[in-house]
Amino acid sequence: MDLLTKTLFLCLALALANGAPAPGADEEADAHVAVPDRCEGIEFDAITPDEKGTTFFFKGCHVWKGFHGPAQLSNEVFKELSGINHSHVDAAFRMHNTENTDVHDHIFFFQGDKVFSYYNHTLEDGYPKQIQEQFPGIPSHLDAAVECPRGECTADSVLFFKGHDVHVYDISTKQVKTKNWPHLPVCTSVLRWLEHYYCFHGHNFTRFNPVSGVVNGTYPKDARNYFMKCPNFGHGSHSMVPKCSDIKIDAITTDDAGKTYLFRGPMYMRLDTHRDGLHPFQITRTWKELTNGVDAVFSFMDKIYMIKVEL
Ligand SMILES: *[C@@H]1O[C@H](CO)[C@@H](O)[C@H](O)[C@H]1NC(C)=O
């Protein structure tokens, strides 16, 4: 991505963070009476990003696109999906394997004993298939699935969840290793987001290590405080979001590990994680002392140097 594109993305991400209603929100609310409200506390069937980094949350025949806005019918977004047997999605994940361009960034949905592959929101020829035809050794009637790239898992893998069993599918060798993580709640959906792994259960979620299953920290947490914009939830982050025309970047840097950070006022954003969408965070979330933003930033020998001129 060139810098201009990144800047436009930043603009868009900041605008979304501002809580602008999704286009078409009004018509949607009128058209369907029993549209579920995710702020009431929903147990999702599946959660997955698409190839553009937009996260989709599925429940019954409805889907929410991104972290705010109302539900719509899932077969309006992924045609053919809930039309089949009127059943809900059991699990979904986005394929990350960059070596095999045939499936890279395809979204796989699981319903009963069938798997559906979508690219560009279009069902691929030859689908649905039997799950075992595409993923030998993986059971039907799954609870959840998530991508796990090499570096985070030992090999490029997909984790398939059923009860307390986790089937770790190696994408290149097609070998399956089954683990049992009884300490983790039964996940009805699992999301990899910004290099972390989240098991959703009820309206809560629990972050876990994708290799060991270890849960570190205080969980469960209420998903409404983190993964959706709900009145009376969250951390009051509605402030300070500028208009697109006012956006001016203070600093941008890439560290030795390839992480690219962009700074603007009190916010920062990672640009290298655009496959998960671009999300602005308070600078103080990561660098507690930087309460006044930055003037310049550079990376040198494994360190990031941040410059703020105090007048
Ligand atoms: C739909 O139902 C039929 C009959 O019960 C079954 O054979 C078929 O596998 C189901 N399809 C899916 C995608 O679950």
Ligand SMILES: *[C@@H]1O[C@H](CO)[C@@H](O)[C@H](O)[C@H]1NC(C)=O
């Ligand atoms: C994606 O789908 C849209 C509309 O369905 C179509 O106009 C576009 O050409 C497709 N893009 C690719 C890369 O296939």
Ligand SMILES: *[C@@H]1O[C@H](CO)[C@@H](O)[C@H](O)[C@H]1NC(C)=O
């Ligand atoms: C959610 O977590 C809270 C504790 O944070 C717990 O009291 C509650 O029972 C959990 N609810 C569900 C549906 O998992």
Ligand SMILES: *[C@@H]1O[C@H](CO)[C@@H](O)[C@H](O)[C@H]1NC(C)=O
């Ligand atoms: C748990 O978190 C603490 C503090 O963030 C960290 O020092 C520790 O290494 C973590 N342990 C595991 C097993 O991830």
